[in-house]
Amino acid sequence: MYEEGWAVARNCIKAYQWYALSARNPQQEMAIDPNYDPKAALERLVRRMNDFQIKRGKQHAKTWKPSR
Numbered sequence: 001m002y003e004e005g006w007a008v009a010r011n012c013i014k015a016y017q018w019y020a021l022s023a024r025n026p027q028q029e030m031a032i033d034p035n036y037d038p039k040a041a042l043e044r045l046v047r048r049m050n051d052f053q054i055k056r057g058k059q060h061a062k063t064w065k066p067s068r
Helices: 012-023 026-032 038-046 051-063
Strands: none
16 A cells, blocks of 8 residues: 555555565465565565665564554
8 A cells, every 4th residue: 555555645665664564474464365475565665765765664664563
């Protein structure tokens, strides 16, 4: 959603965050949708990002905590 701006403002940093988090357990994600490969999605996104955006995306993924 964040990568393409579907129902939210386009934000590659947030997209990186969610792809990185889902890439931690790709089998779980692919069990829901076998056509979705989070690692491939992350690699595709990174090709369109600059170094600052990648750094921020990594920081967001590293510090993300689930909320209630």
